[in-house]
Ligand SMILES: [Ca+2]
C-alpha cells in the first residue's frame with residue numbers, strides 16, 4: 068500500500084463521538100495527521116496522546132506510549148509516514164476504532 072501522497076486539508080477531530088465511526092485507512096491517516104501540531108510529518112507521543120483523547124477515551128499516556136512503541140519501527144520515538152499504517156492495529160485494538168480497507 069502506497070502512502071506517497073498526502074493531502075493537506077486539515078482534518079479536525081472525527082466528531083467527539085465514541086470513536087466507533089468507521090473510516091478507511093486513508094481517512095485514518097488524514098485524521099492522525101490532523102494531530103501533527105508541529106507539522107514535521109511525524110506523530111510524536113504527545114501528538115498521539117491528543118489523538119487518543121479525541122477518540123473519546125480518557126486521557127491516556129500509557130496508551131499513546133504503547134501506540135508509539137508498537138508502531139515505531141526504527142525506534143526514533145516518532146511515527147513517520149512509513150510507520151503510520153502500523154498504528155492501525157493499535158487504533159483498532161486499543162482505541163476501538165473501526166478502520167476498513169487495508
Ligand atoms: Ca509532529
Ligand SMILES: [Ca+2]
Pocket residue numbers: 139140141142143144145146147150
Ligand atoms: Ca519511527
